[in-house]
């Protein structure tokens with residue numbers, strides 16, 4: 672079963688100095704449960720593709736669907752609902768809220784789907800235990816190492832039980848040892864929880880984790896292996 676299908680997906684940014692075709696005619700089927708890695712030179716459209724598939728930016732033309740629902744034409748509120756219910760997102764810079772503790776950071780996505788406070792605490796605790804941070808619930812992000820902070824970000828991306836996790840260079844700020852730890856962890860949740868993972872990376876080691884490897888160049892798919 673395909674979780675995501677795109678057809679001629681195109682995003683053109685308008686800028687006062689002209690327009691930029693960030694992604695061009697991307698046609699792609701992603702099977703549920705895959706671990707997809709996306710590589711390509713800087714500026715080749717990787718982040719744009721990821722943000723479009725995650726419903727965070729709108730394509731200029733073409734279409735994409737999630738579990739056979741065409742998300743190109745839905746209203747913003749419907750798109751937001753899709754993100755809250757189905758999507759986890761991990762960024763290179765972790766993007767944790769600095770003045771909230773670990774558990775409060777992880778509770779955020781649940782607050783958005785109006786889960787009761789008690790349930791938010793239980794679920795957040797449980798995923799933080801899964802990522803090995805059960806003893807750090809009340810620590811602030813700055814009181815953790817980089818690898819631990821990225822694990823909090825993963826816990827936050829997992830807490831709404833998403834069917835798909837998008838990660839934009841999740842190991843870009845980590846040393847090689849911590850990178851492998853985070854990548855192994857992503858692979859584990861991909862396999863154990865059957866969460867589809869789509870990960871952008873510059874690192875050949877990280878790209879090798881892909882069961883499907885996409886290479887972008889100049890906004891176009893150059894190869895899929």
Ligand SMILES: Nc1ncnc2c1ncn2[C@@H]1O[C@H](COP(=O)(O)OP(=O)(O)OP(=O)(O)O)[C@@H](O)[C@H]1O
Pocket residue numbers: 684685686691692693711712713714715716717718719720
């Ligand atoms: N908001 C924007 N407005 C105008 N142009 C943009 C915008 N965002 C990205 N671009 C342009 O679109 C192209 C693709 O950018 P994108 O960020 O998707 O590349 P990338 O492959 O993720 O690069 P990197 O590896 O450096 O992160 C680039 O030429 C970039 O300058």
Ligand SMILES: [Mg+2]
Pocket residue numbers: 717718719
């Ligand atoms: Mg990028």
